[in-house]
Amino acid sequence: MIEISGLTKAFASGKGIFDLNLTVREGEVFGYLGPNGAGKSTTIRHLMGYMKPDRGSSRIAGKDCWNQAPAIHSRVGYLPGEIAFMEGIDGLEFLNLMSGMRGMKDNKRRDDLIERFQFDIKTPIRKMSKGMKQKVGIVAAFMHDPDILILDEPTSGLDPLMQRLFIDLILEEKARGKTVLMSSHIFQEVDRTCDRVAILKEGRLMAEKNVADLVLVQRRLFDVVLASEEAAAALSRSGLEVSKCEGVRVRIAVQGDYNLFLRELSQYDVLSLDVHELDLEEIFMHYYDREETL
Ligand SMILES: Nc1ncnc2c1ncn2[C@@H]1O[C@H](COP(=O)(O)OP(=O)(O)OP(=O)(O)O)[C@@H](O)[C@H]1O
Known part of the structure; x- marks a missing residue:
């Protein structure tokens, strides 16, 4: 059309x-x-x-x-x-x-x-x-x-x-x-x-x-609050993609494999868990990093 x-x-x-x-x-x-x-x-x-x-x-x-x-x-x-x-x-x-x-x-x-x-x-x-x-x-x-x-x-x-x-x-x-x-x-x-x-x-x-494909490649950031700073430091060393660790708070980026993230997290005393929604521009910025121009 x-x-x-x-x-x-x-x-x-x-x-x-x-x-x-x-x-x-x-x-x-x-x-x-x-x-x-x-x-x-x-x-x-x-x-x-x-x-x-x-x-x-x-x-x-x-x-x-x-x-x-x-x-x-x-x-x-x-x-x-x-x-x-x-x-x-x-x-x-x-x-x-x-x-x-x-x-x-x-x-x-x-x-x-x-x-x-x-x-x-x-x-x-x-x-x-x-x-x-x-x-x-x-x-x-x-x-x-x-x-x-x-x-x-x-x-x-x-x-x-x-x-x-x-x-x-x-x-x-x-x-x-x-x-x-x-x-x-x-x-x-x-x-x-x-x-x-x-x-x-x-x-x-x-x-x-396709929008459905875009949602699949979407990387999400999780803000996790643990019971102690020691636990937060240990989680930051777990091999997950940690973008920030301050005191008891750890921000973790997850793309695709949520099971690995959940398995790792289940070993800690988690006080709160929030998902930080990326806006479209952030999603695309990550997307640019990984894909060549058409
Ligand atoms: N008539 C014009 N003469 C000269 N430069 C122009 C003209 N129209 C747009 N531009 C320039 O071309 C570029 C693209 O502008 P455009 O308005 O198409 O962007 P946009 O993607 O719609 O952005 P926004 O989200 O800010 O509206 C800008 O750098 C703008 O300054």
Whole structure:
């Protein structure tokens, strides 16, 4: 459904995106990840036809994103990373403008979305918080019920409750067969919604993975508190991968083989055991260390 081939755009600064190749299949939710400045928004702007590539191309539903942008816009719901709103209008006026441009007759879906994300659409946009503006952007991207959704960090600025509502919305759209490409930094959101992910670093594709495989390679850090400093020191010498030992606290990294970790731990008097969740970037940083670029 979305095909990026050899896509290259080099800015004068030397940054940009370089020889990207990616395919998002119909009905798939695809996570597009990478540290700040990696080139995620630049890729997405090419998909929307807002930037002309130096080399290569991108296509959505068979149409070239640069030459046939208007045809693509009619099928896509787009949430930009930063939404540029006109001055002096409120949320409802903005949404009316967008629905007018799309020739929408029926506002039921729009009104359902507004109710779901709970915000006062009569607030002037310049007075809205970042999260509120983000909600307006989400409604604008989803209200015409597009087949394809391209979302640039959709939950940025949303509180945890709203992030959950957003995840539910993506899962519903996925069940309805929609194709979604979204950039994100939040592991939970990617883990719960995406089928596959690609990670970008300095404009180059580092990896493309099924989310299930990514979770398997995930390294976890455990914070263990033992009954004495002697025991903590002994555990640090046990051959497990110890990343920190302070007093009675030991931080141990485990990847894959939990049994060995549990067997070792069972020999001690354990006062507490916490798992330190790695965020997506940390997971990928470890991933980079072990894998060559594609
Ligand atoms: N129009 C432009 N002209 C020059 N440089 C640009 C332009 N757009 C982006 N860049 C640079 O290209 C790099 C990639 O930017 P991009 O916004 O695509 O990153 P990103 O992965 O979306 O990051 P973030 O998570 O911070 O939004 C950055 O170094 C940015 O400064």
